[in-house]
Amino acid sequence: MNFRIKNSIGIAVAMVIMTATSCVQTEQNGGALSGNLAERSFVPPGEHDEFYAFISGGFSGQLAVYGLPSGRLFKVIPVFSQDAEKAYGYNEETKPMLNTSYGFVPWGDSHHPDISQTNGKLDGRWVFINENNTPRIARIDLTTFETAEIIEVPNSAGNHSSSFVTENTEYVVAGTRFSIPVPQRDMPIDEYKGNFKGALSFIKVQPESGEMNVEFQIMMPGFDYDLSHPGRGKSHGWFFFSTYNSEEANSLMEVNASQNDKDYIAAVNWKKAEEYIAAGNFETMKTNYAHNVYDEKTQMATTTWEKEVRILDPAKCPGLVYFLPTPKSPHGCDVDPTGEYIVGNGKLSANLTVHSFTKMLDAIEKKKFDGEAYGIPILNFEDILAGSVVQPGLGPLHTEFDGKGNAYTTFFISSEVVKWKLGTWEVLDRKPTYYSVGHLMIPGGNSASPFGKYVVAMNKITKDRYLPTGPEVCQSAQLYDISGEKMELILDFPTIGEPHYAAGIPADLIKLKSKKIYKLSENEHPYVARSEKDTKVVRDGDNVHVYMTMIRSHFAPDNIEGIKTTDKVYFHVTNLEQDYDVPHGMSMIGANTSELLIMPGQTETFTWEPKGEGVWPFYCTDFCSALHQEMQGYVRVSPASSDIQLSWSLDGE
Amino acid sequence: MKKFMLKSIIAFMTIGIVYGCSSGNQNQGGEKSAPSVEDSHPMGQASVSDDVSAKNILQVAIGSEAHSTLVAAVQAAQIEHILVNAGPLTVFAPVNDAFAALPAGTVENLLKPENKAALTTILTRHAAPGSFNLEALKREARKGRKIYTATGDYLEVVVDGEDVFVAGAKVIGTIQTSNGVINVVDKVILL
Numbered sequence: 084m085n086f087r088i089k090n091s092i093g094i095a096v097a098m099v100i101m102t103a104t105s106c107v108q109t110e111q112n113g114g115a116l117s118g119n120l121a122e123r124s125f126v127p128p129g130e131h132d133e134f135y136a137f138i139s140g141g142f143s144g145q146l147a148v149y150g151l152p153s154g155r156l157f158k159v160i161p162v163f164s165q166d167a168e169k170a171y172g173y174n175e176e177t178k179p180m181l182n183t184s185y186g187f188v189p190w191g192d193s194h195h196p197d198i199s200q201t202n203g204k205l206d207g208r209w210v211f212i213n214e215n216n217t218p219r220i221a222r223i224d225l226t227t228f229e230t231a232e233i234i235e236v237p238n239s240a241g242n243h244s245s246s247f248v249t250e251n252t253e254y255v256v257a258g259t260r261f262s263i264p265v266p267q268r269d270m271p272i273d274e275y276k277g278n279f280k281g282a283l284s285f286i287k288v289q290p291e292s293g294e295m296n297v298e299f300q301i302m303m304p305g306f307d308y309d310l311s312h313p314g315r316g317k318s319h320g321w322f323f324f325s326t327y328n329s330e331e332a333n334s335l336m337e338v339n340a341s342q343n344d345k346d347y348i349a350a351v352n353w354k355k356a357e358e359y360i361a362a363g364n365f366e367t368m369k370t371n372y373a374h375n376v377y378d379e380k381t382q383m384a385t386t387t388w389e390k391e392v393r394i395l396d397p398a399k400c401p402g403l404v405y406f407l408p409t410p411k412s413p414h415g416c417d418v419d420p421t422g423e424y425i426v427g428n429g430k431l432s433a434n435l436t437v438h439s440f441t442k443m444l445d446a447i448e449k450k451k452f453d454g455e456a457y458g459i460p461i462l463n464f465e466d467i468l469a470g471s472v473v474q475p476g477l478g479p480l481h482t483e484f485d486g487k488g489n490a491y492t493t494f495f496i497s498s499e500v501v502k503w504k505l506g507t508w509e510v511l512d513r514k515p516t517y518y519s520v521g522h523l524m525i526p527g528g529n530s531a532s533p534f535g536k537y538v539v540a541m542n543k544i545t546k547d548r549y550l551p552t553g554p555e556v557c558q559s560a561q562l563y564d565i566s567g568e569k570m571e572l573i574l575d576f577p578t579i580g581e582p583h584y585a586a587g588i589p590a591d592l593i594k595l596k597s598k599k600i601y602k603l604s605e606n607e608h609p610y611v612a613r614s615e616k617d618t619k620v621v622r623d624g625d626n627v628h629v630y631m632t633m634i635r636s637h638f639a640p641d642n643i644e645g646i647k648t649t650d651k652v653y654f655h656v657t658n659l660e661q662d663y664d665v666p667h668g669m670s671m672i673g674a675n676t677s678e679l680l681i682m683p684g685q686t687e688t689f690t691w692e693p694k695g696e697g698v699w700p701f702y703c704t705d706f707c708s709a710l711h712q713e714m715q716g717y718v719r720v721s722p723a724s725s726d727i728q729l730s731w732s733l734d735g736e
Numbered sequence: 737m738k739k740f741m742l743k744s745i746i747a748f749m750t751i752g753i754v755y756g757c758s759s760g761n762q763n764q765g766g767e768k769s770a771p772s773v774e775d776s777h778p779m780g781q782a783s784v785s786d787d788v789s790a791k792n793i794l795q796v797a798i799g800s801e802a803h804s805t806l807v808a809a810v811q812a813a814q815i816e817h818i819l820v821n822a823g824p825l826t827v828f829a830p831v832n833d834a835f836a837a838l839p840a841g842t843v844e845n846l847l848k849p850e851n852k853a854a855l856t857t858i859l860t861r862h863a864a865p866g867s868f869n870l871e872a873l874k875r876e877a878r879k880g881r882k883i884y885t886a887t888g889d890y891l892e893v894v895v896d897g898e899d900v901f902v903a904g905a906k907v908i909g910t911i912q913t914s915n916g917v918i919n920v921v922d923k924v925i926l927l
Contacts, residue, residue: 599788635824635867635915661790662914665822683789708822709865734875 123564124574126153131594134526134587136539137196137210138560141581144191146212146223151526151537151587152562154576162221162230163191163214167677171230174679175653175688176608179384182373183217183235192216195246195310195522195584198225199293203250203315203531207592209293211246211255218242220257220286222293226598227379234295235372237392238265238282238302244311244416247529248288250319254353255295257284258308258324262331265302266368275333279305283324285353294376299360299393301351301404304457305331307340308349310415310481315531316422318440320354323425325409325416329456340412341431345464347406347456348416348427350443359400365393380607382686398458405447406456407438408464415481415522419490419505420531424469428479428492435479435492437508439469470508475501480521481584483528485535485565493520493540500540500563502570514570516561518544525565526587534589538563538570541582548575558582599663601684608686610655615639620731627652627729633667633681634659635708637733638701641716645729648693648720654679654701657686668704671718678704693720780817790914793827794819797918805835805843806859812847813856818863818886825916826868826883828891828902830924838924860886861925869917870910873900889927903927 126132132150140147144164148157165172165181172181172189181187191214199209209231210223218239224231236242236257244258262279264270270278280302287298306326314321329346332339359365370392377384397404409427413436417426425438446452446466453463478496485491489511492501498519502512520540527533545559558580563570603613612618612630618639621628627650632639638656646652658667660683670678673694679687693699703714721727782794794816797803806829810816819827835843846855863886868876873893876883882890883902891903900907905921 599786635822660914662792663784663786663789665914708824710824736875 120564120571120573124152124154124562126150126155132590134534134537135590135593136524136526136585136587137198137212138524138539138541138578138585139193139196139212139581139583140579141194141558141583142192143579143581144193144214145579146193146196146210147579147582148228149576149578150590151539152564152574154560154562154574156578158228159579160223160228160230162212162223163188163193163219163233165189165677168680170677170679170687170689173677173689175690176383176686177377179386180230180233180375180377182375182386183219184237184371184373184388185217188217190216191219193221193583194243196586197247197255197529198586198588199252199288200248200250200530201252203319205527205530205532205588205592206252207588207596209252210586211248213242213245213257215242215260218257218259220246220255220295222255222288222295224293224379225593226596228597229377231293231377231379232295233373233375234286234297235374235389236282236284236286236297237370237372237389238263238280238300238368239284241307244283244308244324247312247322249313249322249353250315250531252288252290254285254298255288256311256313256322257286258282258311259284260307260309262305262307266370272333275305276331277305279331279333281306281308283308283322283349283351285356296374297372297389297392299356299365299395301356301395301397303349303397303404304459306346309413312416312418312425312529314418314422314440315420318418318422318425320352321440322351322353323407323416323418324349324351325413325427327412327414327430345408345410346412346429347461348409348413348425348438349459350405350407350425352403355400355403356395359395359403360393364400365395367391368394379601380605382601382606382608402447404459405443406459406461407443407467408453408461409436409438410434415479417482417484417490417529419484420486420533422531424505426482426490426492428482430478430480430495432479433474435472435475435482435503435508437469437471437505438467442467442469470506472501472503472508472510475503475510476513481523483523483525483538484533485525485538486527486533487535489535491523491525491538491565491570493523495519495521495543500538500570502565512569514563514572516540516542517548517559517575518542518546520561522582522584524585524587526589528587534587536564536566537587538565539585539587541578541585543581549577560585600661601682603657603659603661603684606657606684606686608655608657610653610688611686612655612657614659615733618731620645620729622729625650629654629656629731631656632659633657633669633703633714635665636703636710636714638669638703638714638716639733640731641733642719642735643717643729643731644719644721645727646693646718646720647723647725648696649723650693650720652691652693652718653688654691655686655688656681658683660684665707666705667707667714669701670704671701672699680705691718693718696720696722779814780820782816782820784820792820792915793823793825793913793918796911796913797827797829800829802831802833802920803829805832806830809835809843809847809855809859812849813852813859815856815859818860820915823915824865824867826864826866827916827918828862828864828905828907828921828925829918830862830905830921831908834905834922834924857887858924858926861889861927862921864891867917868919869912870900870907870919872917873902873907873919891925 161171241260243260328340411432476494905923909920
């Protein structure tokens with residue numbers, strides 16, 4: 084017995100020594116996963132994360148939902164790309180979501196999610212995200228975690244400086260990265276200069292419904308509008324856009340768009356814009372763009388074609404736009420939580436430039452301009468400079484804030500996150516990223532009240548960080564604990580690609596509002612069957628509509644006869660369950676579309692065109708219950724000349 | 737006792753060191769204790785709070801005064817999670833009077849911890865995979881099919897006029913729930 088006790092003490096002492104040692108190592112190396120670092124990202128089985136992170140899926144076109152600090156993936160919300168798993172863009176209900184003026188576009192390039200705000204604070208109602216290639220903005224409902232609306236942005240190309248919200252979600256803002264002829268026309272490319280235009284779009288958001296409309300566009304000179312952020316607090320009412328290619332080059336941009344010593348941050352007074360609109364000082368331009376809205380009641384998306392947009396010309400609207408000279412092709416354009424500091428991250432600049440909003444207003448009031456560009460006044464760099472962070476790293480891209488007076492900037496070339504102090508501009512800490520970080524995200528980082536506990540670094544290069552998977556390796560994010568004076572890398576986690584930007588929010592602001600089921604009694608789908616008694620099969624010429632239900636563990640009807648080889652069959656399938664987390668799926672052999680994945684109380688539709696006579700099975704694709712394997716049925720297909728009448732049954736009745 | 741105290745002291749020392757390290761890093765999230773899956777969900781899915789979904793079999797039974805004996809028995813057998821499972825499940829739920837009609841002392845005896853296995857067998861004999869409401873039970877009788885229970889027994893369904901009997905127990909009510917059907921019966925089914 085005594086021996087045992089001594090032994091235990093011995094082991095414990097050894098453990099203590101080991102722990103203490105690893106603690107020292109941690110402080111020396113900051114190495115991940117040594118000491119107790121692993122614990123800090125560990126969320127025990129069955130426990131919940133503290134934050135949601137909405138990380139853009141980049142060229143997947145989607146938006147992925149993770150937990151922080153665990154980095155666990157919860158859901159990929161289909162937004163701009165078809166998703167066969169969820170039938171998004173495949174079923175009849177959601178196909179219209181992907182309509183554009185260029186036709187049905189099955190893919191998108193999603194970039195910058197941003198969560199709605201009230202009084203400068205995250206309110207957790209919606210998350211917006213932009214699509215870069217076919218310019219669009221989507222609104223995702225954070226009670227359902229589904230895409231509720233997608234609006235196309237006219238007169239734009241490369242919708243990159245998007246989709247950032249103002250402090251009461253008055254607007255979600257979109258700026259075009261690629262300037263283009265507006266309206267589009269056949270013209271020589273080398274006549275770009277002075278002829279191409281860059282549209283900044285202000286998309287109004289209805290306070291209750293969240294529904295969007297393009298309220299107005301400001302038609303700017305043909306620069307590249309790269310990123311943007313709203314003013315807040317004292318600078319509420321302004322919006323700031325970084326630009327590059329103020330050279331207005333149109334070829335070999337990596338050289339020709341890097342000639343000027345300074346490009347600009349465009350400061351837009353959108354309250355002034357509202358005054359000009361109210362005064363009728365705009366032009367109405369004919370155009371055509373899609374506005375797609377998913378109606379939760381009818382469970383259908385519809386497309387409305389918008390035909391006009393209101394245009395403001397900054398040259399004719401004094402006080403609307405000013406240019407803030409900013410060194411060397413600024414990329415990120417970030418505003419601190421107080422609204423005073425506007426950080427220009429000049430990609431090729433040695434220093435970080437921080438503009439002062441107060442000084443900017445003062446210079447404007449005193450009309451201290453250094454010339455103009457296309458009728459837009461240019462302010463003096465020195466007049467508006469708050470300070471510079473001197474040589475903090477190479478290739479600055481983006482800056483976020485912790486709400487405690489510190490800023491965190493990513494450096495692509497030197498592959499690191501650098502922490503610096505607002506006001507003194509001194510560098511406080513730097514930590515490497517693996518590798519070549521792009522954006523970073525602090526929950527609430529684009530708001531007046533950040534939650535400065537973690538920063539997520541979204542990397543562009545992965546290389547050897549995970550088990551290799553052939554030439555294409557996974558996309559990668561890293562989590563740093565920033566609650567202390569020094570940043571500490573606590574987790575690597577893979578993402579869907581490419582993780583451009585992210586928006587984070589305390590889980591408590593969302594999770595209790597998360598919808599569990601759709602009420603069957605509120606289902607107004609035109610082809611709903613609210614009970615098995617309502618099921619039927621209806622012929623309309625060569626179209627056959629099956630009003631079908633599903634409940635654990637059968638379809639009703641599950642035997643259908645009288646279908647002909649020339650028919651097109653619409654399966655309108657209602658999930659009768661009213662129980663949390665009991666979806667059913669459905670597909671059938673020979674379907675040239677995706678499965679359906681139907682939540683409780685929901686109706687979805689897929690079409691099936693028989694390829695030949697025979698008896699063809701269908702089944703439930705989502706393991707729903709103990710008798711899931713029995714959840715199946717048959718459709719009999721007869722020749723076009725057959726006189727077999729339509730009939731349907733369940734258990735022969 | 738002495739050994740226990742020593743171990744506790746050692747444990748505290750160890751935790752002290754670990755936390756000393758994390759407080760040095762000002763870790764606000766360092767309050768996590770060692771994980772224990774069993775502790776966080778002792779009743780499996782029955783632990784899930786959900787006031788939006790339609791009620792499941794267990795929730796309906798708990799809300800029925802006439803089934804307090806059945807509920808107590810389910811809790812004694814610790815099979816709550818079975819009654820909230822995705823199912824689908826049909827439960828033949830004897831009312832309190834049915835339990836009371838058993839020979840004196842039977843229920844008390846079954847509720848003893850050492851008889852948990854026997855109790856579980858009796859209870860699960862009242863549960864069948866599938867959804868059988870009154871209409872479905874009549875169809876079973878009409879087609880000469882039997883109800884297969886969770887214990888592997890087959891229960892005969894007999895229709896007598898308006899009445900439906902399952903293994904001799906009369907169905908006196910049917911309740912549709914989110915995960916199946918409760919058929920209220922007037923007898924405990926003892927084969």
